[in-house]
Amino acid sequence: IEDTNLPPAAEIRKAVNIPVIALGRVEVPTADKVIGKGEADFVAMGRKLLADPQLPNKLMAGQGDTVRPCIYCYTCVSAIYTGGHTRCAVNPELSWEFERKPAIAAKKHVVVIGAGPGGMEAARRLDALGHRVTLIEKAERLGGTLRFAALAYEPNERLLNWLVDRIGESNVEVRLSTTASSELLASLAPDEVIVATGAIRGMPDIPGNQLDHVYSGEDMRKMMFGESSEDLKRKTGLFTRLATKVGAATGATANLDLVRKATHAWMPLGDKIVIIGGELVGVELAEFLHERGRTVTVVDDAPRFGKGLTLVRRMRLLAELKSHGVALETGASAIAITKDAVTFTGSDGADKSVAADHVIVAKGAEGDTSLADALTAAGFSVRTIGDAGGVGYIEGAIRGAAEAVVQITT
Structure with a gap:
């Protein structure tokens, strides 16, 4: 709960003459109020800085809405128990900052099929590198199954909104209520195709x-x-x-x-x-x-x-x-x-x-590469990411998007 540790921190602040640091799943607007009211001198944000190391710089620049949100999934904390690299579900560069820098190759036209977390992440990354991107989604809204995941677990909605906002401010051409087909892709003539259509969920x-x-x-x-x-x-x-x-x-x-x-x-x-x-x-x-x-x-x-x-x-x-x-x-x-x-x-x-x-x-969810296979057979250069290639949830979708972009741009 966001404010569990804040009232005790405020009481301690009244009683001591040294700086007090409050912590514990505190969102930026709350942190601003706490410091502004003198209830703490600092607010510690460990997981948020793993999700977006540029958080302080973005806040100072008045760009708080661009901060990549932490979804409190404990991916980073869990890595402590497994002895592996520190990981973050929404920031795939964590622990690999110098190994996963995509080169800026010749500009390409990339069609991304599926506007769930993997598709939107791939589209926004490609756009940021200057590529021309067309994002195709069969539903009426962006989000894919992340929308349902956000309904059940509210922190996921922050990632959903962040991705939707990034797509909205980008140059990505978005085509909603559109079914991807070989004929449509032939008319678009992409250099690369990313399939991020998610898993199929049959009835066992x-x-x-x-x-x-x-x-x-x-x-x-x-x-x-x-x-x-x-x-x-x-x-x-x-x-x-x-x-x-x-x-x-x-x-x-x-x-x-x-x-x-x-x-x-x-x-x-x-x-x-x-x-x-x-x-x-x-x-x-x-x-x-x-x-x-x-x-x-x-x-x-x-x-x-x-x-x-x-x-x-x-x-x-x-x-x-x-x-x-x-x-x-x-x-x-x-x-x-x-x-x-x-x-x-x-x-x-x-x-x-x-x-x-x-x-x-x-x-009963399982990967579904049928569209990717059909497009490959039709002669397109195709990469499959996210649950379409095997259920990996949010972390798998985001990491797969980052890796696909590196492959396309190097």
Whole structure:
């Protein structure tokens, strides 16, 4: 919590005659107020400086909105426990500042397909180096699955907004609601193509997965943002379809903070939720739903939950879920869905049944290189980054974008 350490720092400041340094996940506007009111002499920002070492210079230049945000994912802190290089999910140059400087080669026209975190990062980097960039996105908005990740975990929205703003102030040509095809690319005649279309999220072969109260991760994403599909038309009632459609038409679902607040009052989900899938998406979704008053159980065959989360964030999140009463059923087998429950064999060998008004299947994501393969076969020079090449989440997308730009420009 941002201000946990600030009140004690202010009290200490009153009692001593030496400089006081406050710290602890403090955002820049709050830090400015604290120092301005004399409640601390300095505010320490360790992780923020790893995310953007130019933070002090940008603030002094009045460019605070250009500071690359820390998303508090604990990638940097977790590296301490693994003995590897210090890493940052949003700053791939960290620890490699002198090894990953792209050369400025002859200017090229690069088409980037997919405007999620990897695609936007690649586009903005290429633009900054003076290349001509066309960014193609099939959806109506920039962001890709980062929008859904930002809904479940608010700090991700800061990265989303930062990337969108950087694209907005760049010379990147953005084509929304556009499907990339060999014919379209032939008309654009790019020198290089980057495919950043993300993973595919199929429905695993679980008995009962066709029932109307069972949602896939893709169903949830579409429902939250007012999109439609034949499956959702079958699974949701008229009121839900109208509400989400109105939200999309008015732009309400584009406002993630509004959606987060609104879902505390209403969601088209029952009180008892079972999530099948204990990786990053499943446990963050469990946190999101618990905070909105649902009774949540997470079931998976994995022996440990939280794959995709960094070590420290996984430890903290799983501990918090357990302390809040979220049931975490690891090592489950024979998982099946019935009309009002999820049944499985627990890790102890006992048969179990958990009542469920709705079931969310949050697993089954995998890379999808079909578009990249087709474009390569058509004769284009193609690089695949992000989840399209294998699920790597935000850090994988951002690092992949940086590496692709180096390859293109050297």
